[in-house]
Amino acid sequence: DIQMTQSPSFLSASVGDRVTINCKASQNINNYLNWYQQKLGEPPKLLIYNTNNLQTGIPSRFSGSGSGTDYTLTITSLQPEDVATYFCLQHSSRPLTFGSGTKLEIK
C-alpha cells in the first residue's frame, strides 16, 4: 500500500500569508494526487486534481505542484474563509490512500 505522509498536521497563519502544505508518498504516484478542503460539518471539496489542475470554481489563490513522491498545495494570500482541514489523496493505485490532514487556522 502507498503511504501518504502529510505535513504539517497543524498550521496557523495570518490573513494574506502564503501557506504551503505537503504530501509525501511512499512511492511514485505519477502525479495522481488530489487536494481537498473540508470545513467543519461538510464533506470534502476538491480543490486540485492530478497535482496541478484547479477544479472549476476554486479561487486561483489555490495551486498545486509536485512530481514523483513529493507534492505541495499552496495558498497565496490566505483568506479567513480558508480555515479548514486539508487532505491529499493518491489515486495512482489501489488501495487509494489519503493524507492524515492539515488543520489550518487563522492567527
Next chain:
Amino acid sequence: EVQLVETGGGLVQPGRSLKLSCVASGFTFKNYWMSWTRQAPGKGLEWVASITNSGGYTYYPDSVKGRFTISRDNAQNTLYLQMNSLRSEDTAAYYCVHSSVFDYWGQGVMVTVSS
C-alpha cells in the same frame, strides 16, 4: 450540477447488516465509476469501495473486503453499499463519491455500530 444524496445510515449492533444508497443526478450516471469513502468521527478519510461504470468490476481495501459489497443500478441512477458483519470500527460518516477522480462528494450519512 452533480448531486449525490446518501440515505440508509443509522445505529446498528455489531455483527448486523446495513445497506446504504446514493441517488445521483446532474450527470450521466452510467458513464462514471463511483465510490464510497468514510470518515470516522474526528479522524481522517478512508477509501471503502469503487465500482466501474458498468458495474462489472468492484474494488475494496482489505479492511472491508468480504464484508462490504458495492453495487449500482444504472437505470435508477443509484449506488449502493451493502455492509455485513459490522464492527465498531466501521462507525463513520459514509460518502458517495463521483468518478475515478473523486471530484464530487455527497453530504454523507452516519453509520454508528454499537450495542
